[in-house]
Structure formats: C-alpha cells, structure tokens
Amino acid sequence: MKRLKIAVALLVLVFSVAIFSQSPYLNTPTAKDYPDSDAIVLKEKIVFEIESDGKINQKVFRVEKVLTYQGLDHIGDPLVAFDKANQTLEIKKLRTYTKEGKVIDAKQNSFTEMTPFELEKSPDYTNIRQMVLTKVGLDIDSVVETEYEIKDFKPHKKDLEKTLLLREDIPVLEKEIEIRTAFSKELKIKLFNSSENIVKKDEGTSKVYLVVFKNLPRLYHSEMSNGEEYLTPFLVFTTASDWAEQSKYLNGEISQGLKEKTQEFKDKVAKLTEKCVSLYEKVKTVSDYTVSDYRTIDWNLGDFNYAPRKLSRIFETRYGNEIDKALLLGRMIETLGLKPEYYLYSDKLLPEIGGEIPALSIFDRVVLSVNVDGRTLFISPTASLEEFSARNIWGRKVLKIGENQNSLTIIPAPNVKNQIVFKAVLEPMENLKMKGASSVLLSGKYVNYESALKNGLETAISSLISSAIKNAEEIKVSAVEFTNEKIEAKADFVVDLKKETETKKVFANLITSIPEISLLKEFEGKRKREIPKLLSFNGDELYEITFSIPENAKIFNLPKNVSNSGDIRIYQDTSANEDKVTISFGCSIGKNQINQKDFEEATKSVSNLLSDSCRVVYLEEKKKK
Numbered sequence: 001m002k003r004l005k006i007a008v009a010l011l012v013l014v015f016s017v018a019i020f021s022q023s024p025y026l027n028t029p030t031a032k033d034y035p036d037s038d039a040i041v042l043k044e045k046i047v048f049e050i051e052s053d054g055k056i057n058q059k060v061f062r063v064e065k066v067l068t069y070q071g072l073d074h075i076g077d078p079l080v081a082f083d084k085a086n087q088t089l090e091i092k093k094l095r096t097y098t099k100e101g102k103v104i105d106a107k108q109n110s111f112t113e114m115t116p117f118e119l120e121k122s123p124d125y126t127n128i129r130q131m132v133l134t135k136v137g138l139d140i141d142s143v144v145e146t147e148y149e150i151k152d153f154k155p156h157k158k159d160l161e162k163t164l165l166l167r168e169d170i171p172v173l174e175k176e177i178e179i180r181t182a183f184s185k186e187l188k189i190k191l192f193n194s195s196e197n198i199v200k201k202d203e204g205t206s207k208v209y210l211v212v213f214k215n216l217p218r219l220y221h222s223e224m225s226n227g228e229e230y231l232t233p234f235l236v237f238t239t240a241s242d243w244a245e246q247s248k249y250l251n252g253e254i255s256q257g258l259k260e261k262t263q264e265f266k267d268k269v270a271k272l273t274e275k276c277v278s279l280y281e282k283v284k285t286v287s288d289y290t291v292s293d294y295r296t297i298d299w300n301l302g303d304f305n306y307a308p309r310k311l312s313r314i315f316e317t318r319y320g321n322e323i324d325k326a327l328l329l330g331r332m333i334e335t336l337g338l339k340p341e342y343y344l345y346s347d348k349l350l351p352e353i354g355g356e357i358p359a360l361s362i363f364d365r366v367v368l369s370v371n372v373d374g375r376t377l378f379i380s381p382t383a384s385l386e387e388f389s390a391r392n393i394w395g396r397k398v399l400k401i402g403e404n405q406n407s408l409t410i411i412p413a414p415n416v417k418n419q420i421v422f423k424a425v426l427e428p429m430e431n432l433k434m435k436g437a438s439s440v441l442l443s444g445k446y447v448n449y450e451s452a453l454k455n456g457l458e459t460a461i462s463s464l465i466s467s468a469i470k471n472a473e474e475i476k477v478s479a480v481e482f483t484n485e486k487i488e489a490k491a492d493f494v495v496d497l498k499k500e501t502e503t504k505k506v507f508a509n510l511i512t513s514i515p516e517i518s519l520l521k522e523f524e525g526k527r528k529r530e531i532p533k534l535l536s537f538n539g540d541e542l543y544e545i546t547f548s549i550p551e552n553a554k555i556f557n558l559p560k561n562v563s564n565s566g567d568i569r570i571y572q573d574t575s576a577n578e579d580k581v582t583i584s585f586g587c588s589i590g591k592n593q594i595n596q597k598d599f600e601e602a603t604k605s606v607s608n609l610l611s612d613s614c615r616v617v618y619l620e621e622k623k624k625k
Contacts, residue, residue: 023097025143031067034171037218038071039064041172042143048162049206050239052182054155061147064170072138074170080148081116083303085127086156093147096137104137118299122319124309125297158249158305160185161238163361165219165229166194172216177235179209185239190357194233211235217530226534227348231593238359246358247405253307254342254401257327258334260311268315269335279336280372286332287379294328295319296382302361306344325381326366333370333379340368340379342401343409345393355397355408367393375484378411385450390484394445395537414485418444418539420517420586422468426547432497432508434547436472440464442487445537446517449484457482461489463516468543470511471496497550497619506556508619512545512583514609520570520587523599523606533599535592542586549579549619556620559583562608567591568598570605572614581617585609 028042047059064075082089094106112132119125135144166175181187182205189209191198199210219229240246272289273282297319308327314320315328326342333340344363367388368379380388394413399405424438440461452460458477466472474494481488497508514520518541522533549555555576562572562585572585594602608614 023101023103023143025063025065025097028065028143029173030141034067037170038068038074039066039170041168041170041175043174043176044172045176045178047178047180048160049180050160050182050185052184054157055152056155056157056160057152058150059147060149061145063143063145065143066138066140068140071140075144076135076138078133078146079116079130080133080150081128081130081303082150083127083156084129086152086154088151088153089131089148090151091131091133091148093145094133094135095145096135097143097145098137098139099141102137106134106136110134110136116299118297122295122297122317124313124317125299128299128303156305157302159239159360160187161240161302161359161361162235163359164235166213166233166235167216167219167229169219169221171218173214175213175216177211179237180206181209181239183207186241187237187239188357188359189235189237191235192233193231196233209237220530223529223531223533226536227346228531228534230348231531231534236357236359236362238357238361240358240360242406243355243358243399243408244404244406246360247399247401248403250306250342250344250360250399250401251403253305253323254327254330257308257311258331262312262315265311265315265331266335269332273336278373279338280377282336283333283338283370283372283377283379284385286336287329288384290325290329290332290381291384293318294325296325297321301364306360322364322366322382326368329379329381330368333368338370338372340370343367343369343398343411344401345396345398360399363399367398386448386454389448389450391445391447391449414444416444416485418446418537420446420464420515420539420541420543422464422515422542423544424465424469424546426495426510426545428548428550429494432550434495434497434510436465436469436491436493436495438465438491438493440487440489440491442517443485444539446539447483447485447487449487452482452487457487457489460487461491465491465493467513467515467517469493469495469545470513471498505620506618507621508550508553510545510547510581510617510619512543512559512585512615514606515543518587519589520606520609523570523602524610525607526599526603529596529599532596533594535589535594538589538592540586540588542584544582544584546580546582547617549581552622553619554578554622555581556618558617559614560608562605562614564601564605566598566601568594568602570602570609572609574617583617 029040034040042063042065044062049057066072091111096104114130114132116130119128189198191211196211196213201208272285276282276285299321301323304321306323308323311327311331314324330340345365345367346363347365366381370377378390378393393411396411397408398411400409421441424436426434426436429435457479461477462475465475472493472495475491477489477491479489497510519535519539522535558576559574561574564570567590569588575582
C-alpha cells in the first residue's frame with residue numbers, strides 16, 4: 001500500500017511537470033535579465049490591411065510577461081479603441097500562463113466597453129469606444145497572450161496611414177509590423193532611425209510590406225519633452241498619393257464647414273468685441289474665448305478623418321477637437337473682416353521627417369495665421385497667444401491647407417539671433433544695499449512678445465532680473481526697443497546684500513542664479529539619458545554682473561569658475577580686485593539636438609553653476625584701522 005501511494009504521488013508529480021513543461025514561455029527572460037523593467041513584451045505582431053473597396057482591418061497579437069508587482073498594474077487592463085459606428089472589435093484570445101503551469105482564459109465579464117475618458121460628456125463622439133481587457137490570473141512571471149481584430153464593416157477612412165513609434169516604455173524582444181494592400185492601392189512607406197529592411201512581396205491579390213525588429217530597448221517617458229521619441233525607430237506609411245491630395249481634401253472639409261452662417265454667431269462675436277479698441281484686441285478676444293470657453297477634445301485627429309463637425313453644432317455644444325475649434329476660431333476671425341489661413345503641424349520636432357511620405361498622421365495640431373496691422377499672428381485654437389505664438393512655429397515644417405500645396409512648408413524664422421544679454425552694474429548704498437543699473441537684450445525665440453503685451457514689459461524684464469540676482473527688488477523698467485523679434489530695455493533696481501549663511505565671518509553676500517527663461521534650465525537636476533535631448537531652440541546667453549565692494553567690506557570668498565566647450569559651452573568667470581567683482585556666466589548652444597555625452601557634461605556644469613560655491617560672493621567686514 002505504501003509503495004502504491006508513492007507511485008501515485010510520483011505519477012502526479014510527473015503529470016504536473018508535464019503540464020508545466022508544455023508552456024511555450026518556460027525559458028523566457030526574468031527580472032534578473034531586465035532589472036530596470038516591470039514587464040517585457042516577448043512578441044508582438046500587428047497587421048494592417050486595406051481592401052480594394054477601402055475597408056481597413058487591423059489584427060494584433062501580443063505576448064507580455066510580468067517581472068515585478070508593479071508590472072501587474074502596467075499590463076493589467078489595456079484599452080482598445082474602436083469606432084462602433086463603422087467597426088467591429090473581436091477579442092480572439094486573452095490567456096494567462098502562470099509560472100505554476102496553469103492556463104487561464106478570460107471570461108466574458110473580463111471585457112468592459114466604455115466611453116474614453118477624453119470623450120466623456122461629448123455626445124457627438126459616442127461612436128468612439130474603448131474596450132477594457134481585464135487580464136486574469138496575473139502574478140510575477142505570468143505570461144499573457146492578447147489577440148484581437150478590428151474590422152471595418154463599411155469604408156469610412158480616406159486612407160490607410162499611420163505613424164508608429166516602435167519602442168515602448170518596456171523592452172520588446174520581437175515586434176513585427178505587416179501592411180497588406182490590395183493591388184489597386186499604392187502604399188508609400190518609410191522606416192526612420194533604423195537599419196532594418198522593409199521586405200516587399202506579392203501574395204495572392206495583395207501587396208505585402210513586412211518589417212521585423214528584435215530587442216527594442218525600453219523608452220523612458222521622463223526623457224520626452226520635445227518629441228525625443230522620434231529620434232528612435234518609427235514607421236510612417238500612407239495610401240495617399242501626395243501632399244496636394246491631402247491639402248485639397250482638408251481644404252474641402254474646412255471650406256464646407258465655413259459655408260454655414262448663423263446670425264447668432266455674428267451677434268456673439270459683436271458682443272465679445274464691443275469694448276475692444278484695436279483689431280489686435282478683437283482677434284485676441286475671440287482667440288481667448290475659443291480657448292477658454294470651448295472644451296478641447298484631446299484625441300487622435302485621424303479618428304475624426306481630420307474633418308470638423310458642423311459649425312453650428314460646435315457653437316452649440318461648446319466642445320470640439322482641434323479641427324473643430326480651428327474652424328470656430330477661423331469663422332470668428334472672418335467675422336472681423338480678416339482672412340485666416342490654416343496649417344497642420346506637430347508639437348513634436350520630428351527632426352527626421354522630410355515630408356516625402358504624405359501622411360497626415362505625422363501631424364497632431366492645427367494653427368491659424370492672420371495678418372493684423374501688418375504683423376502676422378500665428379494662433380492656436382487650444383492655447384492663448386501668451387502660451388503659443390509665432391516663435392513656437394518659426395522654422396517648423398507645416399502643411400498649409402489649400403489648393404495646389406504640393407509639399408510641406410517651413411514657416412520662416414526672422415533673421416535674428418536667439419540671444420539674451422544682461423549686464424548690470426551695482427554701486428553701494430547704505431545698510432548693505434546696492435543700487436543697480438542694467439541693460440537687457442532679448443531676441444529671437446527668447447522673446448514672448450504676446451505675453452509681454454498682456455502682462456507688461458516690466459513684468460518680463462523684472463522676472464529675468466530677480467531670478468538672475470537674488471533679492472533684487474524695486475525694479476523699474478524703460479523700453480528701448482519692443483518688437484516680436486527683439487526686446488531691448490534699461491532697468492534700475494535695488495539689491496539687499498543681507499547675510500544668508502551660518503559662517504560667522506561672513507556678514508553679507510551677493511547671490512546669482514540661472515533665470516527661469518534660460519535654456520540652462522533644460523539641464524537642471526537631470527539624470528543620464530538613453531537617447532539624445534531635443535531643445536526647442538538653440539541660443540546664446542550672457543549674464544554679466546559687476547559690483548563695487550562696500551567700503552566696510554572685503555571679499556571673503558569668490559565663486560568658482562566653470563568652463564566646458566563644444567556644441568554646449570557653459571561657463572562662469574569671476575574676476576576681482578580690492579574695489580570690484582565681475583561675475584560673467586552663460587552659455588552658447590550651437591544646435592538643438594544634444595547627444596547623451598554632451599547632455600551629461602552640461603548637467604554637471606549646470607549643477608556647478610547652481611551650487612553655492614559658484615553662485616555666491618561672500619563678504620566679510622573690513623576692520624577699521
């Protein structure tokens with residue numbers, strides 16, 4: 001009997017091992033292999049297909065593995081968006097393999113259809129839905145297979161097109177992208193920032209484009225601020241023929257929307273602008289109204305076919321996507337007797353895209369331009385003029401919406417250098433106070449002209465001075481030149497040299513710092529980067545402060561010098577004699593794409609600039625003879 005029990009136990013053990021050994025993911029990486037990641041993608045295959053009648057289908061198969069407890073949340077409840085009015089979503093598989101060998105399939109109650117958070121309280125967009133896929137049986141070392149298909153049951157998209165980032169915030173061991181088109185459809189496709197090849201072949205009645213990636217490293221979202229993700233591999237494709245076709249289509253949609261006229265709309269514009277004196281005030285008023293009074297729907301414009309709703313409906317519902325709000329703002333500007341122009345652009349820098357693939361999917365924003373009193377304003381329907389103006393789009397590639405636009409356009413930047421020059425001379429007053437006289441020059445993209453118009457030039461200049469010299473107060477500003485390309489001003493102020501240290505011998509100090517407007521702020525407190533850094537622009541900065549030492553004081557300690565070179569030059573030079581101290585610091589940044597090595601060196605230099613040993617002049621009391 002005892003032998004029988006042992007035999008049964010061994011049989012059960014063998015059977016259990018057999019089940020475990022049948023798992024297809026036994027020898028896959030663990031947390032030891034990826035200590036910085038909470039989960040990994042073992043494999044993903046995405047297939048896009050456009051049929052001869054224009055219907056588009058998408059198939060996704062994805063295998064993920066949990067490495068940490070945080071990974072349970074990371075992959076636990078993905079959202080799949082689809083257009084319920086035009087598409088069907090079929091969940092073919094949601095299966096978990098546990099490390100103990102269990103295989104757990106999701107039940108019907110694991111799938112919950114919902115309104116996307118971004119589209120809540122937006123009834124005109126109720127066709128767009130999300131399915132929540134609740135994965136079951138998750139634990140550390142669990143592997144989950146997800147498979148679904150989204151199919152058009154009627155054509156509703158102008159083209160099949162995508163801009164696909166290939167890296168994710170977790171490592172991907174293998175990713176396969178396949179695009180299938182009917183022979184009647186021509187596909188334009190390009191892979192950026194990758195040496196992989198796109199394999200093209202004919203298969204039955206389809207043309208097939210295939211690209212496979214292995215071991216894509218993790219992408220750190222903390223490193224993304226200006227579109228740095230587009231320095232990594234991404235794929236762009238479209239069935240559109242050229243930019244002329246795209247621009248003509250968009251022009252037709254905008255023109256159709258502008259045909260609708262209502263007296264109520266005209267009355268609203270008249271009421272909004274009745275107290276405005278200048279044409280600029282009127283344009284700014286309707287811009288602020290569009291931005292603040294109409295809720296912005298932050299959703300992929302491609303899901304709306306880059307087409308606006310009816311103008312009357314936008315006006316009535318008081319919400320809209322970026323195209324909707326651009327139409328609304330454009331009509332308001334037309335009501336003022338002006339003729340706006342419309343552009344698509346991206347708020348990412350997208351440095352590698354030359355415009356050879358005519359895909360609207362590379363764009364995510366709309367901007368209008370209008371000439372007001374001889375000055376061209378660039379106006380966003382979702383941001384105030386203080387937040388977005390001409391300087392934000394100078395040098396950007398855009399698609400102008402209109403007839404016969406055969407290529408992308410670059411918005412020309414003014415022929416002026418991006419520059420800050422601040423020079424101050426401080427002379428002693430009574431009670432450890434210094435009287436300062438300074439000159440300030442801001443040019444190019446350092447000039448936020450619209451903000452200075454609204455808040456006053458004194459506010460802009462005072463902010464720079466008070467952040468460059470601590471305890472600067474009573475700042476009085478007078479303008480020398482004030483345009484949207486250049487601000488030149490004089491400013492007088494007072495600085496209190498009061499002691500801010502525990503060192504007994506020190507009785508006064510002058511403290512400098514990096515102004516908030518400075519590009520050097522981009523390197524403050526940052527860690528090492530995995531990918532290059534993109535700056536919104538490059539420029540030169542000089543801050544020079546000279547002060548006479550009070551008669552009852554002498555130098556106790558001077559700031560240390562800082563120096564480096566290359567495309568990012570960051571420096572500080574301090575010189576002194578018995579009577580005066582001169583501190584010069586600043587930067588010269590020659591390009592806006594900064595590699596990892598230069599970025600790391602820059603962060604060290606900025607860290608030094610912000611240390612007390614580099615930004616404080618300590619004074620001690622001079623003994624009386």
